[in-house]
Amino acid sequence: MAENVRIIISGGGTGGHIYPAIAVAQTLEKMLPNGVEFIFVGAADRMEMEKVPKAGYAIEGLWISGLQRSLSPKNLLFPFKVISSVWQSLSIIHNFKPHLAIGFGGYASGAMMYAATLKGIPSMIHEQNSYAGITNKILRNRVRKIAVAYEGMERFFPASKIILTGNPVRPDILTAKDKYGAAISFFGLNPNCPTLLIIGGSLGARTINQSMEKDLHLLQQKNYNIIWQTGKSFKSNIAANTSTECKFFMAPFIYEMDLAYAAADVVISRAGALSIAELQLTAKATILVPSPNVSEDHQTKNAMALVNKNAALLVKDSAAPTDLIPTAIQLMEDANLRQQLSTQIQTMALHNAAEKIAAELLSLKN
Secondary structure (H helix, E strand, O other), X not given: OOOOEEEEEEOOOOHHHHHHHHHHHHHHHHHOOOOEEEEEEEEOOOOHHHHHHHOOOOEEEEOOOOOOOOOOHHHHHHHHHHHHHHHHHHHHHHHHOOOEEEEOOOHHHHHHHHHHHHOOOOEEEEEOOOOOOHHXXXXXXXXXXXXXXXXXXXXXXXXXXXXXXXXXXXXXXXXXXXXXXXXXXXXXXXXXXXXXXXXXXXXXXXHXXXXXXXXXXXXXXXXXXEEEEOOOOOOOOHHHHOOOOOOEEEEOOOOOHHHHHHHOOEEEEOOOHHHHHHHHHHXXXXXXXXXXXXXXXXXXXXXHHHHOOOOOEEOOHHHHHHHHHHHHHHHHHOHHHHHHHHHHHHHOOOOOHHHHHHHHHHOOOO
């Protein structure tokens, strides 16, 4: 009987690192029906410790966290956390004996992938953003292959290692265009009203939420259906003041994102790599509001890759309180611009990313 292929998958901190990792694991299971074993490795106190087991996979948590941007006593622990996490990673490798390792970014991925390459495990990384993260830049000379989602990444990585794959998304997102009827029913929308979808990521986006709360009355005057994912930390009594013939749906988190995209005529979103991949594959007319609270301002760089090709509109976070909802109304009212944005963003979509990444990883197996 053939030996199972054992694979370490590391990454986390945000959904943009976690969900592509899960998508690749699911794809590998389909490609290796006769036997594959995984162990995920993340940071002990981050969201991957909940999301990965929910997807059905075992995970080990490392004692690791990023450097604080401000002067903080916590930064004094950073060197000790790195050393501890590398030693723990070496222990995981010793016990699991992996054939392959792949990292999707984040500090836990840095420790794990460093240990894997130290032990000679065939390894690759995936960079989701148009501006490479510090972890992947550190690992670029240690791994054998680097999967990327944007062109022009030679400015960060050795060109000979780069494979343009795109960002993996959940399979149900790919069939969103066929689910309009189900979406109308699920969210209780009025099919005679156009629909605006507002998403700020799994944790929400304070500026987007505050802009929505301030100018919701302007949207309601226009009679739009509204689907608004607020994030878990946002508290508002706004739903009590929504007497309109069109429908208003507000929730901390939307698991049925395929249905949300299916219903939407226009989307307001942060510019995380995973969100952009989903918007490209669902061909949505989009207003991007990049988060200013990310390393290297990479969300603005992600957004500009689309804006420069007339594939999305951009509203800066600092301008959102005054400009976001008026811009949304203008786009909702301009069918020609919506069609142009939809057409252009779809041309930037990279398909079958999970399959490409999985195939490249398996090609490294000795």
